[in-house]
Amino acid sequence: MRNVLLVGVLVSLLGCGQGDTLERISGPTMGSSYTVQYVRTPQGPAPEQVKREVEAILEGVDKRFSTYRSDSLTETFNRLPANSCQPMPADVLELVRVGEQLSQQSDGAFDLTVEPLLDLWGFGPQSRMEKVPSEQALASARQRVGHGHLRIVGEQLCKDAPVEVDFNSIAAGHAVDLLVERLQALGVADLLVEATGELKAVGRKPDGSHWKVAVELPRDDRQIAQQVLAVDGFGVSTSGDYRNYFEENGQRYSHTFDARLGRPVKHDLAAVTVFDRSTLMADGYSTLLLVLGPQQGWDFALKHQIAAVFVTRVADGFVSRSTPVFEQVIRQ
Numbered sequence: 048m049r050n051v052l053l054v055g056v057l058v059s060l061l062g063c064g065q066g067d068t069l070e071r072i073s074g075p076t077m078g079s080s081y082t083v084q085y086v087r088t089p090q091g092p093a094p095e096q097v098k099r100e101v102e103a104i105l106e107g108v109d110k111r112f113s114t115y116r117s118d119s120l121t122e123t124f125n126r127l128p129a130n131s132c133q134p135m136p137a138d139v140l141e142l143v144r145v146g147e148q149l150s151q152q153s154d155g156a157f158d159l160t161v162e163p164l165l166d167l168w169g170f171g172p173q174s175r176m177e178k179v180p181s182e183q184a185l186a187s188a189r190q191r192v193g194h195g196h197l198r199i200v201g202e203q204l205c206k207d208a209p210v211e212v213d214f215n216s217i218a219a220g221h222a223v224d225l226l227v228e229r230l231q232a233l234g235v236a237d238l239l240v241e242a243t244g245e246l247k248a249v250g251r252k253p254d255g256s257h258w259k260v261a262v263e264l265p266r267d268d269r270q271i272a273q274q275v276l277a278v279d280g281f282g283v284s285t286s287g288d289y290r291n292y293f294e295e296n297g298q299r300y301s302h303t304f305d306a307r308l309g310r311p312v313k314h315d316l317a318a319v320t321v322f323d324r325s326t327l328m329a330d331g332y333s334t335l336l337l338v339l340g341p342q343q344g345w346d347f348a349l350k351h352q353i354a355a356v357f358v359t360r361v362a363d364g365f366v367s368r369s370t371p372v373f374e375q376v377i378r379q
Contacts, residue, residue: 067086067087067088067253068086068087068253069084069085069086069087069252069253070084070085070086070087070094070097071083071084072094072097072098072101074102076105076109076222076242076243077105077108077109077113077218077219077222077242077243078115078243079242079243079244080242080243081101081105081240081241081242081243082239082240082241083097083101083226083230083238083239083240083241084238084239084240084258085097085230085235085237085238085239086235086236086237086238086250086251086252086253087235088234088236090234091233091234091235092233092234092235096233097230097233097235100229100230100233101226101229101230104222104225104226104229105222105226105242108218108221108222108225111136111138111139112139112142112214112215112218112221114162114213114214114215120133120135120136120139121139121212121213121214124204124206124212125162125211125212127206127209128209129206129207129208129209130205130206130207131205131206132200132203132204132205132206133203133204133205134202134203135202135203135204137202138221138225139204140199140202140204142159142214142217142218142221142327143159143197143199143204143212144199145217145327145328145331146158146159146194146212146214146217146331147194147197149331149332149335150194150306152335152347152351153335153338153339153347154307155193155194155306155307156305156306156307156335156338156339157216157306157331157334157335157338158192158193158194158306159194159197159212159213159214159216159217160191160192160193160194160196160197160210160211160212160213160306161192161213161304161306162211162212162213163188163191163192163210163211164188164189164192164304164306164309164310165213165304166188167180167184167185167188168180168304168310168311185309185310188309189309190208191208191209191210191211192210192306192309193208193210193306194306196208196210197210197212216330216331216334217327217330217331217334219242219243219244219245219330220245220282220284220325220326220327220328220329220330220331221326221327221330222242222245223240223241223242223245223246223247223282223326224247224282224325224326224327226240226242227240227247227249227326231249236249236250237249237250237251237252237253238250239258239278244284244285245282245283245284245326245329245330246260246278246282246283246326247278247281247282247283247326248260248278248279248280248281248283249279249280250279251279257277257278257279258277258278258279259275259276259277259278260275260276260278260283261274261275261276262274262275262276262285262320262356274356276377277377278322280324281322281323281324281329281354281376282322282323282324282325282326282327282328282329282330283320283321283322283326283329284320284321284323284326284329284330284332284333285318285319285320285321285333286303286318286319286333286334286336286337287317287318287319287337287358288303288311288312288316288317288318288337303334303337303338304338305338312337312338312340314340314341315340315341315359315360315361316336316337316340316341316344316357316358316359316360317358317359317360317365318337318357318358319333319336319337319344319355319356319357319358320333320355320356320358321333321336321353321354321355322354322355322373322376322377323353323354332348332351332353332355333355335347336348336353336355336357341357341359344357345357345368345370348370348372349370349371352372353370353372354370354372354373354375354376355369355370355372355373356368356369356370356373357369
């Protein structure tokens, strides 16, 4: 899974009253972890039921989207040759459509089919070692990349080239949205859900205060909170390039790829945080903006009215700037 920059969730157990308590469950998921915090009311579901529901949803997401388990629907599709189709659940097809939207909006910079490139450079599930590939190997891998090789036919996902899909840039955000929707259906009104760093908060804590998240300042050695923000009704995603990288011959290569070039991006944008009502879209847009870089990403965010914070490297550290929509969101 791509690295994220959210330090975590700042919560308080003070002020609980009228039979409401703050419950917390957590565990492993998608190669990382999840945390669910919610206000339990006397009429609400028992913690044991919440945990069962949450883990069932996360297990289902892993079985559909994981690139690290050979029995997932995604990896089964990836092993198919060109000119093949495979029946897929509705949400897999939904994420393919979201990937197509993001690919078109970014002129192909964002692409769900970059797994062969990730493997080649040492960042993917089938990678052997981190290294700069030869031009010949790079040209060969690029023949197996391109969202245009995918198409949806009825309830099937088809491909006309041996492409491999990788949903890691949007699957966690999707999982968070599924969890929030399910818990709300169970009668949980106030909650904060986090999976692999993507999160969404709705409502308030038992004492009436907002859920709060800390956005991390990019550092290789330790975590430093840059901003602490109140969140209500928004998904939050942060993408960064400063932890998952390697160096060769004095050159730094991150795991953030521009699909149009077939290689890691070369710019000074270190991290992007996005707020969106859909955690799925926050997840996708944070990746897309990081791929585009400090200026193209900024222009894209302004054009598409995205609530985003950009953290850029400068000679003496980092500078950050936020879009007008982001400033509006945090003032709500």
